[in-house]
Amino acid sequence: MKLKAPERVTFNKSGFCPGCGHGVAGRLIAEVAEEMGLADKLITTVDVACGSLHLEDWHFDTVMAAHGRTLVTAIGLKKVRKDNPVLAYYGDGAGYAIGMAETIHAGLRNDNVIAIVVNNAIYGMTGGQMAPTTLPGQKTTSSPYGKDAARFGKPFRIEDAYSGFDIGYLARGALVGAANINRAKKMIRKAFEKHMNNQGLCYVELLSPCPTNWNLAPLKAKDFLLDEMTKHFPLGEFKGGDAK
Amino acid sequence: MTEMICAGFGGQGVLTAGMLLIHAGMKQGKNVIFYPSYGSEMRGGTANCAIKISEKKIASPVIRQADIVFTMNAPAIDKFESMLKPGGLLLVNSSLVDANRTYREDIRVVKAPVTDIANDLGNPRGANIAMIGVLAAATDLFDPEFLIARINDYFEAKGKKAPANETCFRKGMEAV
């Protein structure tokens, strides 16, 4: 297996915790952009939380947006810089809680941007609180006895919310294990390809472990993701994909 | 300065009448202002606007006391007759207002059947233009030939040239 580090990420400095998927996601995006010859044109927007650490390790022009507004910031940017690929990068809290209106309406309008949404089922940067994606029974710092789905709802699934919308691409991958990571990279690549064809919103949700806030060692966190998270968040392509 | 309120049912063209008059005022080199009723007031089916035409700078867009109240129906008289200055002019569309209606003693009332005039000319939407003709005849605000020319170029600029307007205007003048 040949390993070539992308030029667009630095390996000197990273703020991510050991075992976190953000570093992998950032690298996959850089690899795809370089392989497609788009790295010189790509502009990214990042949210305020863990994902914003890519400001330090990505060598792309990047805008740090307000929490939950990363997607609409990218949309505004794309409308004035039509020749640049524009990618919004944020987490499940940004996309499915505070930025839900923006998520829904970007789908409704089928805005022409790439959205890469890292789902770790909790709020990471603030220390592991319950999110709309938190699994039933999952303990977090704001659901210490486990999430009561009857009170707070079932985990939010983007494929359900977008089911009636004709968006360019919708897929979910996972950032654990070589096979899943390779598959996730293919999804990201497909999102870029469709974006470059102006096919509208190209959306990839990536399940990521958060060993720090899940209070699990990295390997246990990987198991939790594959054994528990995927029960609620099936992997695969939902819109605009090839045959499964 | 001339302060005027134009009022009537929605669709009678009172806002257009206001626009035509300030357009002509502007072309006279005067300062003009038009202030529409807007928002929830639109829902009642009545429309009105306040216009001012002045040699001097115009301060407030709001009219507290009007020199002229240009009405196209009875509710407009109900609402705005009281706002006329003593000696002010009330234009009444006698096609739609009870002939026995009484008015303030201290104002001048000019009545003309502008809806009938417009209908008789086969141009029912021209009642507002006929009333502008009434205004032209009843006041010395505008030279009538100048005013009809400005009405024509206002509509021409919008791509809506209508020769029937001039006929309505002249019939309105004759009705005074």
Add this chain to the structure above:
Amino acid sequence: MSERVLMKGNEALAEAALRAGCRFFAGYPITPQTEILEYLSWRMDEVGGSYTQAESELAAVNMVFGAASGGARALTTSSGPGFSLKQEGISYLCASDLPAVIVNVMRIGSGLGDIAQGQGDYWQMTRGGGHGDYRTIVLAPNSVQENADLTYLAFDLAEKYRHPVLMASDAAIGQMIEAVELPEFKEHDIDKFDWSVKGGKVTEKYRKIQNIFYSMGPAYEDFLREKYAKMEAEEQRWESTAVEDAELVFVAFGISSRVCEEAVEGARAKGLKVGLIRPITLYPFPVKAFEEAKKVKAFMTNEMNLLAQMTDDVRLATGCKIPVYHSGSIFSISDTQELIARAEEVIRAAKGGDRT
């Protein structure tokens, strides 16, 4: 300049923005601002720009944040309740050193309020209405002509300072129609800034739009002090009427200032020494204008708010040495004759009841 045409204030503002090179608009309907959005919904296409009716004011102002990051001249407009929602984006624009123009067509009241004209957002607009440590230039037009001219200027000022500029219009100015000479079209090159995001070779310095103190460190404090000091030195704008010998000076902006100007004329005709200072920039407040008022015994603001919001700035401008009165109603534009009567009363009181 072109020929005088009749335009509604809101439409003149929208057209002037396009002529200033604005090619991005995002907004949300709210009375009495909506004609700006409606006008741009068709007109923006004609000039090859981008128009979006967003899902909320939050989304709209953050789209503007994105467009501004890309170097475009970007506009969003709202009124009252919607303008409150813009505060998130305005604070972020300030923090990230980004130019943009945000218009508030002020309406009456807190909460929902109502759609009539008001000037109750003075504090919110001049004090930095969002979180954090910022203010913005605030321009206050008092006619349809100034709605056009100051919008045109707003984009230049936003660019000069890399800072958002606010327009304090109101329902009266937005809704009324007057004759206006529109400014000429000018082109804006979105690639002309070194700071805007546009992509680049791997060897280039990457542009990061974020809270600029991350990259600036301790130098940020001086940078910010100097930025505001420059605004206060260079951008004070006002119009004075008969101030030099005036014993009472009205201070009023926007639509209220027009009634005050008429009141000055009426008061002078009655032999009353009355003048007017009309701030055109609400921030920076035109403190220089007050130096001219050498004979003044009292100031009186006229503003459509009850808490006499601008009197704070008048006191600061005059070192609290001169009494400052307030006039105005939240419900209506003041009446000229009533203002003249108030002026007479205040002048008499200032002279210790002397009736000569």
